[in-house]
Amino acid sequence: MSQKTQKVQAKKKTAQAVMFGNARGLVAMGTLAAYAVMGANRPAMAAVWKIDPSGNGASATLPLKRFDIAVGPLDAAIEAYEKATGLSVKIVLPNGTLAGFNSHGVTGLYREDEALRLLLNGTGLNYRAEDATTMVVGVQAKDTVSVTSAVPDSISMGKFTEPLLETAQSVSVVPTFVLQDEGVSTLRDTLRNVPGISLAAGEAGAQGDNLTIRGFTARNDIFLDGIRDFGSYYRDSFNYEQVEALEGPAGIQFGRGSTGGVINQESKVPQVDKFVHVDTQFGTDLTRRITADINSPIANELGGAAFRVNVMAQEGGVAGRDAAEIRRFGFAPSISIGMDTKTRTTLSYMHLSEDDTPDYGLPWLFNKLAPANRHSYFGFPDENYLKTSDDIMTLKVEHEFSPSLNLHTIARAANYPRQAQITEPQICSNAGLSVPVGGVVTSLPTLAYNSAITCPYTPNTPASEITQLNRNQIQVKSVEGDLWDQTEVVARFKTWKMRHDFVAGAEGGQEISNPIRYSYTINKINTVPETTLLNPNEDQPFGGTGYITSIVHTKSKSVGLYFLDTIKISKFFELSGGIRWDRFDTDYNLAAPTPPAGGTVTAAVAPISRLDEQPSYRAALVYKPSTHGSVYFDYGTSFNPDAESLSLSVGLVNGNVKPEENESYEGGAKWSFLNDRLLMEGAVFRTEKDNAHETDPTNSNNIVAAGNQLVKGAQFSVVGRLPEGMDLVAGYAYLDNKVIFSQYFPTSVGYPLANVPTQTFNLFVTHRLPLGLNGGVGSNYVGSRTASSTVPYVPTGYAVNPNGPGFVVTSVAMKQVPGYWIFNAMIKHPLTEKIEFQANVNNLLNRYYIDLPHPSHLVPGAGANAIIGVNFKF
CATH class of the missing domain: 2.170.130.10 (TonB-dependent receptor, plug domain)
Structure with a gap:
C-alpha cells in the first residue's frame, strides 16, 4: 500500500467520525477531500460524500416533496432542484466541468437528499449536507471505488432514454x-x-x-x-x-x-481532463502488446474542445497452437468541439489492420473430434494468411434545443477489405441428413480429399491409420463497406400530467459486399497435397491449382423509420412502446469465370433483386417498487430478410420466400445495492423464430420458409464495484432450445440448435490482498453444443440394404463438442502512484477443449498462458 493511500485512509477514518447535525436531520458520514493535479492548470477535486445508508435516524424523517425535473444537462437539473427545495447547492468542481454531465432527472415524491442522489446517479458525482441550507456536490474519490470506472447505470445510445x-x-x-x-x-x-x-x-x-x-x-x-x-x-x-x-x-x-x-x-471519445495511459503486455505465448490512450483539451475558445487518440500494436501466438500468429495494429484519433455548448460535435476515425497466420484447428471424425494431437497444425504457415485493413470514419453531432429537446445525428463511412487463405482439415464428407437407425441412405460418406471414393474410415479408426487428411483451402478476396446516417430526436414532455420520454428516428444508407472465391478441386480431387492425421508436415511446400469459382457483387439500400415512447404513468409504473418500419432492397449478381478442365464453378446468376418491407413492434411495462429496483415485462418482434448477410440465391427470389419472423417475450427484475455499487438482474424469456429458411439438400435453388425454432430460458447477472478493491462480474444462463418444425429436415425436430449450450456460466472477482496486492480469480463454463440445426446427429454404422439399393443405418451419434470449464487468475500491484504491475494467467489448468465449433472444423481453445504487463498513468 502506498504512503499516499495510507494517508488518505487515515483521513477518511478521521472524517467519518464527524457528524453533521442541523434542523433538517442528521447526516451520518463526513467528508474526505483528496486533491490531485492532472495536467497543466486543471486541478481535480475528489471527495467521498455519503448520506446515512442505514435508513435510520433523522434523515428518514425528512418531509417528502414532489419533484418534476426532466432528463437533461446536470447544471439545469440542479437549478430546478434548488427552486423545488429552497436549498443552495455548492459545486466543488473546476469551472465549466459541470456542463459535461447529464442527469436522468427525477419525478415523483422524494426526500430532498434522495432526490439529489437520483439527479447525480450515473455521473460519478455525490453529495453531502454542509449545513441546514446547503448541499455540496463533488467527485467521488479513488477510495476503494474507481473514479473513472463506476458500475455502468446507462446505455450509451440516445435511443435508450431510461437508466x-x-x-x-x-x-x-x-x-x-x-x-x-x-x-x-x-x-x-x-x-x-x-x-x-x-x-x-x-x-x-x-x-x-x-x-x-x-x-x-x-x-x-x-x-x-x-x-x-x-x-x-x-x-x-x-x-x-x-x-x-x-x-x-x-x-x-x-x-x-x-x-x-x-x-x-x-468507442472512447475526448474528455475534459488531460491524461495519458500506456499499457504494455508480454506473454508466454510470445505476445507483445502495447496500447496508449492520450487525451488533451486543446481550446477553450471553441466552446470547449479536446483531442483523444488510442493506439495499439500487437504481435503474438496462441498457446498450444504453435503455428498460429496474430499481428494487429490500431489507430483511433477523435476530436470534439463545443463540449461546453448546446451543439457538440465529435469526429472520429478508426483504422484496424490485421495480418495473421490463421488457424482452423482440427478435423471432425464423423460425430466427434478426431484423435489428433492438440498442437497439430494442418495448414501451410508460409501460405496461409488472413489480412484485413478496416477504416471507419464517424461524425456525431448533437444539438440541445432545451433540456427537454435534443437532436443528434451520426454519419459513417466504412471500408472493410480482406484477403484470406486458410486450410480447413477434413477427413470424411459431412452427412447431408440425419437418418435414424433402420433408415436407408443411397450412398456412404466420401473421402474429403477425393469425393469420388467412399471414406475408408469409421468413428473408431485409430489415428495412425488415418493417412488421407484433406487440406481444404478456403480462399477469398473481398471488400465490404457501408455509408450510413442515423438521426434521432429525443423529447421530454407531459400530457395529462404524465411524463413522456419520446424518441423518433430515421436511418438509412447502403451496404456493399464484393467477394471473389476460389477452389483447388479438379475432377473431385483436391490438388493441394493431402497429409496424415498424426504427422502433418507444416514445412511441406504449398502446391495446387487454384481458380476463381465466383465473383459476386451485392448492394443493399435500406431505410428505417421508428419511434419509441416511455410514459411515466405514476411514480411506480412506466409504459413504453414503439413501432418501426424497414425497407431493405438488395441487388445481387454472380459471375462465373471459365474453370480449368475438370474444375467446377458456381453457376452464374444474372442480376436479381429482392425487396423486403417489414414492421417491428415493441411494448413493455415497468413497475418500480423502489428507487433501487424495477420489475418489467417486455414483448417485441424482429425479422431477418432474405439478403440479411448481403447474399441472395435464385431460390430466394423465384420462390418469393418471406423473411424470417421472430417474436420474443421477457419478464425480469433489476436491483441495485450498496449505494448503487452492485447491480443485479434476472430474467425469463421465450423467443420463437417462424419461417426459418431451409434449403433442399438435393436442390440448392429450392428454398422454403418453413422452419420453426424455439429458445426459452432464464438468465442472471451481477456486476459490482465494492469496498476493499472488490470488482465482481458474474452471470448464468439456461437455454432450452430446439427445432419445433422442419420441412426438409424432420429428424431434427426436438434437437438443439447449432452452437447453443444449454448452460453457460461466467465469473470474475477481484479483492484487495496483503502487501498492497490486488488479486482476482475467474471461471467460465460452456455446456456441450451441437454442430448443426439441420443435421444434429450423423450415421456411424451401415449395412447393405437387403431389400434394395442403398445402405441401412445401423447406428447414429450426436455430432457435438463436449462442455468445458476453464479457470483464470490475476494479480496486480501499484509500484508507484502512476505505475502498476499486472499479471494474468489464463486457462490455469491447461484444459484441452473446443472453443469455436463449426460443422466442418473445430478450433481448440488456447492452452495455459501468462500475460505480464506494466500500466502507466500520467
Whole structure:
C-alpha cells in the first residue's frame, strides 16, 4: 500500500467520525477531500460524500416533496432542484466541468437528499449536507471505488432514454474495469462475460467474429456506436469505452436481425481532463502488446474542445497452437468541439489492420473430434494468411434545443477489405441428413480429399491409420463497406400530467459486399497435397491449382423509420412502446469465370433483386417498487430478410420466400445495492423464430420458409464495484432450445440448435490482498453444443440394404463438442502512484477443449498462458 493511500485512509477514518447535525436531520458520514493535479492548470477535486445508508435516524424523517425535473444537462437539473427545495447547492468542481454531465432527472415524491442522489446517479458525482441550507456536490474519490470506472447505470445510445434499472430488457454492460482486470484484448473475449452468448468459428466465406445470442446467430448484429459494424474481421478492444450486450427483442432500435439480441461497441471519445495511459503486455505465448490512450483539451475558445487518440500494436501466438500468429495494429484519433455548448460535435476515425497466420484447428471424425494431437497444425504457415485493413470514419453531432429537446445525428463511412487463405482439415464428407437407425441412405460418406471414393474410415479408426487428411483451402478476396446516417430526436414532455420520454428516428444508407472465391478441386480431387492425421508436415511446400469459382457483387439500400415512447404513468409504473418500419432492397449478381478442365464453378446468376418491407413492434411495462429496483415485462418482434448477410440465391427470389419472423417475450427484475455499487438482474424469456429458411439438400435453388425454432430460458447477472478493491462480474444462463418444425429436415425436430449450450456460466472477482496486492480469480463454463440445426446427429454404422439399393443405418451419434470449464487468475500491484504491475494467467489448468465449433472444423481453445504487463498513468 502506498504512503499516499495510507494517508488518505487515515483521513477518511478521521472524517467519518464527524457528524453533521442541523434542523433538517442528521447526516451520518463526513467528508474526505483528496486533491490531485492532472495536467497543466486543471486541478481535480475528489471527495467521498455519503448520506446515512442505514435508513435510520433523522434523515428518514425528512418531509417528502414532489419533484418534476426532466432528463437533461446536470447544471439545469440542479437549478430546478434548488427552486423545488429552497436549498443552495455548492459545486466543488473546476469551472465549466459541470456542463459535461447529464442527469436522468427525477419525478415523483422524494426526500430532498434522495432526490439529489437520483439527479447525480450515473455521473460519478455525490453529495453531502454542509449545513441546514446547503448541499455540496463533488467527485467521488479513488477510495476503494474507481473514479473513472463506476458500475455502468446507462446505455450509451440516445435511443435508450431510461437508466439501466428502468430499461425493460436484459442488458449486460461490460465496463472498462472488467476488461482491465481480465487483460482482455478482443471483443470475443469481452463477450465471455455475458451469459447467454456462445462463440463459434468463422465461416468459409466470412471470417471474423461469429457468435450466437440466446440461441440465434448474431454474426450480423454487431454494432459500433449504434450503427451496424458490417465488416468480417476480428474486433480489438483497444478503443472501447464499454461493450453493451442487449439480449431479447431489439428490432425497434436496430432494425433487421437482432433475433436474440445485439452487441454494441461504444468507442472512447475526448474528455475534459488531460491524461495519458500506456499499457504494455508480454506473454508466454510470445505476445507483445502495447496500447496508449492520450487525451488533451486543446481550446477553450471553441466552446470547449479536446483531442483523444488510442493506439495499439500487437504481435503474438496462441498457446498450444504453435503455428498460429496474430499481428494487429490500431489507430483511433477523435476530436470534439463545443463540449461546453448546446451543439457538440465529435469526429472520429478508426483504422484496424490485421495480418495473421490463421488457424482452423482440427478435423471432425464423423460425430466427434478426431484423435489428433492438440498442437497439430494442418495448414501451410508460409501460405496461409488472413489480412484485413478496416477504416471507419464517424461524425456525431448533437444539438440541445432545451433540456427537454435534443437532436443528434451520426454519419459513417466504412471500408472493410480482406484477403484470406486458410486450410480447413477434413477427413470424411459431412452427412447431408440425419437418418435414424433402420433408415436407408443411397450412398456412404466420401473421402474429403477425393469425393469420388467412399471414406475408408469409421468413428473408431485409430489415428495412425488415418493417412488421407484433406487440406481444404478456403480462399477469398473481398471488400465490404457501408455509408450510413442515423438521426434521432429525443423529447421530454407531459400530457395529462404524465411524463413522456419520446424518441423518433430515421436511418438509412447502403451496404456493399464484393467477394471473389476460389477452389483447388479438379475432377473431385483436391490438388493441394493431402497429409496424415498424426504427422502433418507444416514445412511441406504449398502446391495446387487454384481458380476463381465466383465473383459476386451485392448492394443493399435500406431505410428505417421508428419511434419509441416511455410514459411515466405514476411514480411506480412506466409504459413504453414503439413501432418501426424497414425497407431493405438488395441487388445481387454472380459471375462465373471459365474453370480449368475438370474444375467446377458456381453457376452464374444474372442480376436479381429482392425487396423486403417489414414492421417491428415493441411494448413493455415497468413497475418500480423502489428507487433501487424495477420489475418489467417486455414483448417485441424482429425479422431477418432474405439478403440479411448481403447474399441472395435464385431460390430466394423465384420462390418469393418471406423473411424470417421472430417474436420474443421477457419478464425480469433489476436491483441495485450498496449505494448503487452492485447491480443485479434476472430474467425469463421465450423467443420463437417462424419461417426459418431451409434449403433442399438435393436442390440448392429450392428454398422454403418453413422452419420453426424455439429458445426459452432464464438468465442472471451481477456486476459490482465494492469496498476493499472488490470488482465482481458474474452471470448464468439456461437455454432450452430446439427445432419445433422442419420441412426438409424432420429428424431434427426436438434437437438443439447449432452452437447453443444449454448452460453457460461466467465469473470474475477481484479483492484487495496483503502487501498492497490486488488479486482476482475467474471461471467460465460452456455446456456441450451441437454442430448443426439441420443435421444434429450423423450415421456411424451401415449395412447393405437387403431389400434394395442403398445402405441401412445401423447406428447414429450426436455430432457435438463436449462442455468445458476453464479457470483464470490475476494479480496486480501499484509500484508507484502512476505505475502498476499486472499479471494474468489464463486457462490455469491447461484444459484441452473446443472453443469455436463449426460443422466442418473445430478450433481448440488456447492452452495455459501468462500475460505480464506494466500500466502507466500520467
